[in-house]
Amino acid sequence: MDNHMHESKDTKPIPMTSITSGTGQEVSNDVYYYTDQIVNVSFIGLPEDGKWILVDAGLPKAAPEILSVINNRFGKGSKPEAVVLTHGHFDHVGGLIDLINEWGEVPVYAHEQELPYLTGEKSYPEPDPTVEGGLLAKISSIYPNEPINVGKAVKPLPSNNTIPGLDDWKWIHTPGHAPGHVSLFREKDRTLLAGDAFITVRQDSFYSVLMQTEQVNGPPRYLTTDWHAAWESVKKLADLKPELAVTGHGHYMEGEALTKGLQNLVENFEQIAVPDYGRYTDGKLH
Template identity: 65%
Template structure:
């Protein structure tokens, strides 16, 4: 891999918003550890004593140092993953990926429908600041949408829905928030890594994001462009009856709070998640 083949998005920039959870890591299963970078989560999958581990998503723009610090704390000095997995390619999930690839030289896996946004070919649709929602929705016009280019190391997730480096897990296509969005599920303990298919905080409300008020909610409104597909994806995940979820935004949730919240979201998605107005509604 030639490092010059990689490039960050042309509109890459830091976003000045954070939460009370920023800078904190939490282990929710022996091999599932998530870390909050400002307002988004990335996941370190693997037991600390094992040599093999996986990074899922890479945080906000300019976050590679944050990821490396969390990795050092979890796995020790000079540790690197066997691969990076992306739930999707929005700016807050690929913020550190270019620098991390240069540091580690490891493959990155994503759904093929997400490739145009990861190979420099296509920008995401612009965020919708007119959408019904709180302050974060109103200022979403500042969010980066230009593509990154990591074509040199990019690989498609396996056709059999297995997950590289994560035995016993399957990837599930959960579009709506983005065309190639995926979630990861382990049937053995009903653990779900949902990305932004649904989240556990109302992501368009600045107050709720800052305070990390826990509630099952739909995908972030200002960046979701296909609401029918998003609803179908939530139905697909609820049918798995997950017992714990780590989503892209918000705190991990499990038990009755998750079960009841996800069922309510599934049944009332049109009123809970879908905004009353907006250019993608």
């Protein structure tokens, strides 16, 4: 355990929720996700094997809830082989420090471009409350953007796109929402953990988030700073032809609904995803 680990300086509980908060969904025998208020935390591994990987760590103060899910699925006192982070935004690392303190020596893997945001060196750009969007965009100035520091626990993902502890999976660099954002893909059954490269709810809309209205959409507008890269990342994931996708926000999707939704997003990315105005875009991709 690294004595220099610390939460972000602006960490705080976030007063947002959804009708699926506190519920989980097994999408295959070894892939399960749990909704912490408005964000999904995923677990890869068969419960009976005792070997599993945690993907992302929820909102601030999420650790007790995540530990309860782990105890129920994998057994009391179980800990992962590793933690893999799709990126380091506050709603994906909120419980991480407390979890590491609970478990001790568990490696945390992230893309090398995310490491400065996970070792206390660099803050993310501030969320943009001026961006076109709904209520959750307008109040985004309250969202933390300072870095956490997980010290020596964090390591760069292998450069050959493998994921330690997950032989059948590979990571894919999908920047745009964050410089080192990654998605996870298993080719044998075309299962995708997309993180926030695309999501299945309109995340800036309070009503859509509350009711978890299903829609393939671009990454959260108030925290996305490179829309050209975000579009390229969506194209890259669509080209994989996933059969099932778990995203960072929203309900999992599969089959024809996912295929058509992704294709529509690729073809109409500027109209669907890119805001007409905001700090990080001029509203034009061409």
